[in-house]
Amino acid sequence: MPVILQTAALLILSNVFMTFAWYAHLKNxxxxxxxxxxxxxxxxxxxxxxxxxxxxxxxxxxxxxGQLKILQETITLGVFVPFAVFYMGQPLKLDYLWAGLCLLGAVYFIFRS
Incomplete structure (x- = not known):
């Protein structure tokens, strides 16, 4: 499996745990x-x-x-939005889209070379 997929898969899983660690106590x-x-x-x-x-x-x-950090932050938003909407019952905001687009720009610039 390519390094980027291994890294991203593990970062997604770790972000699921950390999102619950940081925010689930507010509900539970x-x-x-x-x-x-x-x-x-x-x-x-x-x-x-x-x-x-x-x-x-x-x-x-x-x-x-730097690349690892930007990748992690992008994954964090990708994990956080479904968590906030589906688990915490927060409304889906258009600001999530704008933040996501900004992070995609960050990904482009950090990985373009």
Whole structure:
């Protein structure tokens, strides 16, 4: 499998974990003290790190850290929007599209050489 696909697949999976770690407690643990939410988030984030670190190590042999960061940020938005809309029940905003187009521009510029 090409390095870019390995890296992207692992980054997508890690972003799913991290998005839940950062935001799911706002829905699932809203009635609990903040420190319980923090512990739950840290537990989820551990799995994110176990996937994200290999993703960046695989990708770093082919891509520089700027490219990896832009790839990760683009994937983050791609994971966050469905999470916000379908899991958190937030309205779909046109601003997500504009932000996505800006990130696609960032991808173009960071990978064009």
């Amino acid at each position: 643990l809203a009635d609990r003290p903040w420190w319980i939410a923090a512990l739950a988030s840290w537990g989820i984030a551990l799995f994110e790190y176990l996937i994200q670190v290999p993703a960046n190590r695989i990708g770093h042999g082919t891509y520089d850290i």
